[in-house]
Amino acid sequence: MGIKGFTRLLLLGSVLTASTAWSAEIHGRSSTQLLWFNNYFNDQRQIELGEYLRMSVTNLDKAGKASLFGYGRMTQDLNNGEGFNGRLYYLYGEYRGLFDKLDIRLGRQFVNLAAGTAIIDGGQVDLNNAGPIGLTVFGGRNVIFSLDEENGHGGDLALGVAAYLNGFKSTDLEVSWFRKWDDWNIARDTLGASVKQYLFNNLRVYGNTRYDVVSETFSEVLAGAKYYPTSNLVLTGEWYQSYPVFDATSIYSVFAVDRYQEAVFRADYTITEQIAVHGGYTRQWFEGGANGNIYQAGLSVRPVEPLQLNFEYDNNQGYNGKTHGFIADAYYDVTKSLQLSGGIAYDTYQRDVLSDDEIARLYWVGGKYRLAKNMSASLRVENNVNAVYDNDVQGRFVFDYDF
Amino acid sequence: MKKWFIALLLLTVSAFTVQMALADKMSHKEYATTPIGECNACHKGEGIAPNHDADWVRGHRVVASRAGKNCADCHVQQFCLDCHQGGGIEADLSTRTFMRDYVPKSHRSNFLSIHPTKALDNPQTCTRCHDQSYCNECHARFPKGSLRIKSHLMLGPNGQKYSFGLGEHAIEARRNLQSCQTCHPEGDVCIQCHSSGKTSPHPRNWNSIKNNYKDRAGSRVCTKCHLPGTY
Numbered sequence: 217m218g219i220k221g222f223t224r225l226l227l228l229g230s231v232l233t234a235s236t237a238w239s240a241e242i243h244g245r246s247s248t249q250l251l252w253f254n255n256y257f258n259d260q261r262q263i264e265l266g267e268y269l270r271m272s273v274t275n276l277d278k279a280g281k282a283s284l285f286g287y288g289r290m291t292q293d294l295n296n297g298e299g300f301n302g303r304l305y306y307l308y309g310e311y312r313g314l315f316d317k318l319d320i321r322l323g324r325q326f327v328n329l330a331a332g333t334a335i336i337d338g339g340q341v342d343l344n345n346a347g348p349i350g351l352t353v354f355g356g357r358n359v360i361f362s363l364d365e366e367n368g369h370g371g372d373l374a375l376g377v378a379a380y381l382n383g384f385k386s387t388d389l390e391v392s393w394f395r396k397w398d399d400w401n402i403a404r405d406t407l408g409a410s411v412k413q414y415l416f417n418n419l420r421v422y423g424n425t426r427y428d429v430v431s432e433t434f435s436e437v438l439a440g441a442k443y444y445p446t447s448n449l450v451l452t453g454e455w456y457q458s459y460p461v462f463d464a465t466s467i468y469s470v471f472a473v474d475r476y477q478e479a480v481f482r483a484d485y486t487i488t489e490q491i492a493v494h495g496g497y498t499r500q501w502f503e504g505g506a507n508g509n510i511y512q513a514g515l516s517v518r519p520v521e522p523l524q525l526n527f528e529y530d531n532n533q534g535y536n537g538k539t540h541g542f543i544a545d546a547y548y549d550v551t552k553s554l555q556l557s558g559g560i561a562y563d564t565y566q567r568d569v570l571s572d573d574e575i576a577r578l579y580w581v582g583g584k585y586r587l588a589k590n591m592s593a594s595l596r597v598e599n600n601v602n603a604v605y606d607n608d609v610q611g612r613f614v615f616d617y618d619f
Numbered sequence: 620m621k622k623w624f625i626a627l628l629l630l631t632v633s634a635f636t637v638q639m640a641l642a643d644k645m646s647h648k649e650y651a652t653t654p655i656g657e658c659n660a661c662h663k664g665e666g667i668a669p670n671h672d673a674d675w676v677r678g679h680r681v682v683a684s685r686a687g688k689n690c691a692d693c694h695v696q697q698f699c700l701d702c703h704q705g706g707g708i709e710a711d712l713s714t715r716t717f718m719r720d721y722v723p724k725s726h727r728s729n730f731l732s733i734h735p736t737k738a739l740d741n742p743q744t745c746t747r748c749h750d751q752s753y754c755n756e757c758h759a760r761f762p763k764g765s766l767r768i769k770s771h772l773m774l775g776p777n778g779q780k781y782s783f784g785l786g787e788h789a790i791e792a793r794r795n796l797q798s799c800q801t802c803h804p805e806g807d808v809c810i811q812c813h814s815s816g817k818t819s820p821h822p823r824n825w826n827s828i829k830n831n832y833k834d835r836a837g838s839r840v841c842t843k844c845h846l847p848g849t850y
Contacts, residue, residue, distance in 0.1 A: 245708055245709065247709075251716060251718075255718070256731065257757075257760045264719065266719065268706070268707065269708075270695070270697050270709075285696070287695075287696065287697045287700070287706070287708070289708075289719070301719065303705075305697065305700045305706055306696050306697075325696065326696045326699055326700055328683060329684065330684040333703075333747070335704065360752065361704055361705070361750070361753070362750070362752050362753055362756050363753060363757060364719075367750070367752045367753075367756070401836045401837060402834075402835035402836065403835075405835065408684075410681050410684040412681060412682075422681045423681070424680060424684065429831070430828070430832060431828060431831070432824065432827070432828050432831070435743070436743060438681065440681075452674060452678070456741070458742050458743050459742075460743075460795070460797060462751075462796070462800070463751075464831070464835045464836040464840070465836045465840065466751075466800070466806075466840070467805065467809065467810065467840055467843050468799070468800050468806055469832065470820065470821055470825075470829075471792070471793075471796055471809070471813075471820045471821070471822075472793060472822035473792075473794075473796050473822070474793040474794050476740075476742055476794070478740075482674055484672045484673050484674065492673075494672070494674070496674070503793070504793075504794075506794075508740070514673055532736070532740075534740075536736055536739035536740065537735075537736035537739070539733060539736055541728065543724075543727055545713050547712075555712070557712045557713065559713060561727045561728040563727065563728040563729065563733060565732070565733050565736060567732075567735065567736060574732065576732060578728045578729070580713075580715075582713075583712070594712060596716075598715065600728070602728070602729035602732060603729070603732060604729065604732065610716065612716050616708075
């Protein structure tokens with residue numbers, strides 16, 4: 217993938233050069249990064265130089281309907297023998313408003329329907345502005361990323377079709393179908409639906425489901441409501457169930473599995489402009505009688521204008537082990553150009569009844585300096601102290617240039 | 620009865636049509652840099668409080684289900700992919716790095732050690748962002764004995780041998796079969812017992828759904844345990 221991705225980025229560069237003759241607008245961000253970290257797989261320190269590039273080329277035609285979008289990265293390991301690595305996240309051309317009704321995208325892109333999500337090398341067509349129902353169709357090669365590279369076969373494909381309500385202010389509804397091929401065999405056939413409805417100016421009810429056609433089960437069902445008694449308070453109640461499904465090409469797809477269910481209750485309250493709190497409780501049900509309880513609480517405070525403090529705590533007590541811990545962050549705007557920040561993450565966890573509690577701590581400090589309106593430099597350093605490492609310092613230096 | 624049905628249908632269609640005529644879903648692009656807390660300045664009273672509350676990481680799924688229509692009002696695809704597939708060009712200082720990729724806040728502190736516990740919650744959590752091969756690629760690099768699975772503990776020379784006597788494996792496997800697949804991607808160890816005919820692995824409704832698998836994946840899966848023509 218690395219070489220392919222790099223070639224595509226170069227191609228994008230050549231297109232950009234040509235496009236400037238059309239007075240196209242080119243915008244984006246170049247992010248040059250120096251990363252240092254502990255490579256978990258060979259237990260060696262690794263230092264990498266990376267270039268992350270995101271760009272958009274708009275107004276490719278006079279009507280401003282044609283655009284190009286790209287995002288990728290290249291990294292070079294400087295000391296650990298991992299060498300060059302590259303990844304192309306997306307690179308697609310888009311034409312919006314063909315006949316005032318069609319939006320067309322061609323190239324590598326992220327596609328998302330209620331029935332399924334994928335990155336594809338292919339195309340997506342949206343039919344909208346043609347009445348109360350909109351249609352989306354996409355298809356192409358299913359791009360699968362592994363840890364470092366692309367990991368797939370020639371016959372990995374994805375196809376999706378969706379119909380949705382179009383132009384309704386208070387109602388969103390989509391029904392969709394998603395099919396995935398694994399090396400030319402059909403791996404997934406999923407029907408999906410999502411719905412949102414705003415009611416009485418202060419209530420939103422919503423739902424989302426996926427039905428696996430192969431195993432004839434609902435792999436996911438979510439139903440929830442958000443109630444806003446005031447604009448500063450959000451109360452959430454949700455019920456969710458999930459049933460594990462696998463590609464039909466995997467031996468695991470023919471094994472019996474258990475259902476998982478959870479109920480969530482939450483409150484988010486912005487008390488004043490300086491103080492916001494949130495809290496939640498999740499009840500888990502595993503078949504066979506096991507249960508779990510998750511408690512969450514959070515606080516965000518801005519005592520003086522340049523300082524912001526955030527704190528989040530959660531506690532998970534279930535059959536599947538115990539975890540509890542917190543995250544605390546602080547941000548201080550020294551000047552308009554300079555921000556300093558730091559934080560702690562502290563977790564205690566017990567993997568199973570046979571093991572003792574273990575503690576993981578993460579300390580980090582960072583700073584960001586805006587050199588100019590379109591240039592900034594930032595540095596973040598963190599140290600991990602846990603059961604695996606007494607001391608694991610890693611970080612990144614970033615120079616961003618916006619154009 | 621039919622008349623009532625038609626009348627109801629007409630009423631419903633009319634209601635939707637009127638609502639559509641009054642619809643005014645505006646583009647939010649020019650508000651993309653607005654602090655989230657200020658969204659209510661416009662949305663107050665409409666019942667459309669900001670989507671990005673403190674629970675956004677878990678709750679954005681329904682909002683984002685029409686990615687090209689909702690998220691794209693303010694965000695480019697990079698915004699989704701930095702969390703869902705790695706990357707990282709625009710993370711704030713609090714965002715961690717995992718090798719070349721940024722990691723979402725849900726992967727805090729020593730996530731390599733904590734993730735087995737987290738993965739046992741909602742079985743779909745990991746696979747929303749990671750393909751199964753991602754898990755396997757990592758697990759395959761760790762030496763045997765370094766992974767602590769309940770039903771495999773404390774037996775054999777490397778502490779990873781499975782014992783029937785513990786009786787844990789069926790419970791573990793049915794609750795979270797994905798965890799089995801991360802170390803045994805081809806299921807070879809499962810087949811050793813389950814293909815014998817003594818312990819059927821199939822779900823209760825197998826007879827009604829088994830043709831679905833044959834129709835789609837052909838003999839690719841069935842012949843791992845059964846002789847051709849016997850399934």
